[in-house]
Amino acid sequence: MVSKKLQQLKDKFGSAIQQADVVNDMRLLVYIDPASVKPICQYIFRDMDARYVISIGSDDRPYSGKFLVFHQFAFDKEKILFSIICQLPGENPRIDSISGIIPAANWAERELKDLLGIEPVGHPYPKRLVLPDAWPDGHHPLRKDFAWNKIPEGYDEEREFDFDETPPGCTAVPFGPFHPTLDEPEHFRLYVDGEFVRGCEYRGFMVHRGIEKLSESVLGYNDVPMMAERICGICGCVHSLAFCQAVENGAGVIVPPRAEFIRTIMLEIERLHSHPMWVGLACHLVGFDTLFMQAWRIREPIMWLAEKITGNRKTYGLGIIGGVRWDFTPELIAETRAVLDKLESEWRQVVAAVSKDKNIMARTSGVGMADKALCKEMGLVGPVARGGGVDIDARRDHPYAAYDRVDFKVITHNTADVWGRVVVRMLEVFESINIIRQCFDKMPQGPLVADITTELPAGRVGYTSIEAPRGESHHFAITGDDNRPRRWRARAPTYQNLQGIPAMIKDQRIADMQISLGGIDPCMSCTDRMETIDIRTGARKSWTKAELLSLSRSRKG
Amino acid sequence: MSILSKLKETAICLNAGRVTMPYPFESKPVPERFRGRPIWDHVKCIGCAGCANNCPSREILINDICQEIRILHYLGRRCTYCGRCADVCPEDAITMSHEFENGTNKITDLQQRLELFMSTCQRCGRCFKGQSPLEALKMKGYRADDLANDRWVFKSTAYLPGQPILEDLTIELEG
Numbered sequence A: 001m002v003s004k005k006l007q008q009l010k011d012k013f014g015s016a017i018q019q020a021d022v023v024n025d026m027r028l029l030v031y032i033d034p035a036s037v038k039p040i041c042q043y044i045f046r047d048m049d050a051r052y053v054i055s056i057g058s059d060d061r062p063y064s065g066k067f068l069v070f071h072q073f074a075f076d077k078e079k080i081l082f083s084i085i086c087q088l089p090g091e092n093p094r095i096d097s098i099s100g101i102i103p104a105a106n107w108a109e110r111e112l113k114d115l116l117g118i119e120p121v122g123h124p125y126p127k128r129l130v131l132p133d134a135w136p137d138g139h140h141p142l143r144k145d146f147a148w149n150k151i152p153e154g155y156d157e158e159r160e161f162d163f164d165e166t167p168p169g170c171t172a173v174p175f176g177p178f179h180p181t182l183d184e185p186e187h188f189r190l191y192v193d194g195e196f197v198r199g200c201e202y203r204g205f206m207v208h209r210g211i212e213k214l215s216e217s218v219l220g221y222n223d224v225p226m227m228a229e230r231i232c233g234i235c236g237c238v239h240s241l242a243f244c245q246a247v248e249n250g251a252g253v254i255v256p257p258r259a260e261f262i263r264t265i266m267l268e269i270e271r272l273h274s275h276p277m278w279v280g281l282a283c284h285l286v287g288f289d290t291l292f293m294q295a296w297r298i299r300e301p302i303m304w305l306a307e308k309i310t311g312n313r314k315t316y317g318l319g320i321i322g323g324v325r326w327d328f329t330p331e332l333i334a335e336t337r338a339v340l341d342k343l344e345s346e347w348r349q350v351v352a353a354v355s356k357d358k359n360i361m362a363r364t365s366g367v368g369m370a371d372k373a374l375c376k377e378m379g380l381v382g383p384v385a386r387g388g389g390v391d392i393d394a395r396r397d398h399p400y401a402a403y404d405r406v407d408f409k410v411i412t413h414n415t416a417d418v419w420g421r422v423v424v425r426m427l428e429v430f431e432s433i434n435i436i437r438q439c440f441d442k443m444p445q446g447p448l449v450a451d452i453t454t455e456l457p458a459g460r461v462g463y464t465s466i467e468a469p470r471g472e473s474h475h476f477a478i479t480g481d482d483n484r485p486r487r488w489r490a491r492a493p494t495y496q497n498l499q500g501i502p503a504m505i506k507d508q509r510i511a512d513m514q515i516s517l518g519g520i521d522p523c524m525s526c527t528d529r530m531e532t533i534d535i536r537t538g539a540r541k542s543w544t545k546a547e548l549l550s551l552s553r554s555r556k557g
Numbered sequence B: 001m002s003i004l005s006k007l008k009e010t011a012i013c014l015n016a017g018r019v020t021m022p023y024p025f026e027s028k029p030v031p032e033r034f035r036g037r038p039i040w041d042h043v044k045c046i047g048c049a050g051c052a053n054n055c056p057s058r059e060i061l062i063n064d065i066c067q068e069i070r071i072l073h074y075l076g077r078r079c080t081y082c083g084r085c086a087d088v089c090p091e092d093a094i095t096m097s098h099e100f101e102n103g104t105n106k107i108t109d110l111q112q113r114l115e116l117f118m119s120t121c122q123r124c125g126r127c128f129k130g131q132s133p134l135e136a137l138k139m140k141g142y143r144a145d146d147l148a149n150d151r152w153v154f155k156s157t158a159y160l161p162g163q164p165i166l167e168d169l170t171i172e173l174e175g
């Protein structure tokens, strides 16, 4: 299959295809002449009907003197992940923009410009995306000669972000950061005409933490999974395992089968807590708090279970390169089965009630539309795509861990609105339960971690897709020296799905904005500290840790 | 029928009853594998710095006062309780405790400081038990950098015994 695709490209573009690396029958790397990047990508995306995944830049100057750009595509039916590689000169790197023909590449190309200084020539909307407004021009933090802890001179806090002109007849309504119904740091500037949203401008990346830079400069292979886990409070395990998989894929590390099964189980446990949580949140966003509470109540035993297995409710700390850290004892397996049985019966009741609930249906039907065409153009993934009838699921299409050894259905729905996503996510819970049960039946004995006796080879390209509860996460790594990756790129599902939001909310009522956006689960961490002030005397008292504890235990305080 | 759904939803709530736990008035024991604050055992630690080199949050400082005294300082500020330090410790000197109620405005409540007396050797100036545990860690794929040039090592000797390495941080709350 892979060689057929390669042959097709060669027949069409001849010498523009410079070199190819057929890794196996699921991975293909093709080096092309950067001058032909536009027609080649157009051919792959339109004629060969590939799905666009992400574009990645890398500063390879210390090794080859060049910049690299990878355009990642996927052939889901044929189970192929596929990479187009362009080598650009080390001085003044420029590449033809593909956003005109593949709208989904819009952000990724703007990111190339911000972080690496690779100019996407002919980009339809070449605005700054990632770097903060105050950041001076001409400093590109992902270049190798930019130190990880450097703050460039000329950081201009006064610099204002220039928003686009508000279209005539519209009023600009700011939505976020920290909007009451979506407590996440991101800003939508909605252009509203009466009740209806006619367009919007997105301003995000306010919590950009520079983790990719840290991974290639400060941390090591086995530190990164712990950090990757903190990319997201909900799909943490997904990101940490995806990083491991990308490195393993590049360096050729074989994970022992028992570890693969444990990874599968924990990924499904993560989905089991995420789906009820999101269904609850969706109910909350349309003002239906009763079901929100019940969904979260039903989810809680899953969190306790995760804590029993891994030592933490959410950050499992599961993955390291070559395996996993926690094992399942027979008692844990028995307990997990019992929790799953209970979850299944309770969730069945919720599904029976919600799926006929006319009020929820009325609030979510026809809202946040993402049909098949939009999914293709913007590269939408996960329940958003499946709710629109697009049959993709990285677990089946690009198997990893032990997913090739279990049977499950990919749930789709054809309404293409938020209701479709609610249905998909509700029903996927049963599939996850089913997968975990199969894993317990089939799990072999054996070691948890591969025996790595030599340093991992440098300069290898590894990439992997992994189905997070919200959709496909795509991780890409180039292995490096010093036991750390040379480049790592994590593309979370929201990165693509958020780009679809302007189209999803266009010509919809402003009141539906939050449920259209509702697929993005808010998560916040905060540490409360306490000081008391006696109102009468004005005396202040700071509390010690021990005092705080005893105070919190007594009902009098 | 919507009314039927509403009845079903009511039934779910009624069956569940009250589920909220009275925490913090009553606390519940945590599961055995729970990962709380890491605690160092002064006696077991050999000062190999494996934990410092592998902490993803860079929470552990190694400070060489002189050739014989090495100070290990756990900062307790942004520790994520991942337990990597405990994993890599060749001497099992670190326990992931069951302590999680760490709300305090005195950071020293959480910190730990170990003053380690290191043996010296005429060749390398330092001795580890048997073959270097760092070598073993490296063979397992963990990073073990050259300590002398490492980012953790502050070469200053301007401390007197008993003086903290870092000034304590009391968090000022706005009135």
Ligand code: SF4
Pocket: B038, B054, B055, B056, B057, B058, B059, B060, B078, B079, B080, B081, B082, B083, B084, B085, B086
């Ligand atoms: S638990 Fe993790 S973050 Fe905390 S000190 Fe140990 S290695 Fe560092």
Ligand code: SF4
Pocket: B040, B044, B045, B046, B047, B048, B049, B050, B051, B052, B072, B085, B088, B089, B090, B091, B092, B093, B094
């Ligand atoms: S890894 Fe263990 S022995 Fe080495 S310095 Fe840390 S606590 Fe001490």
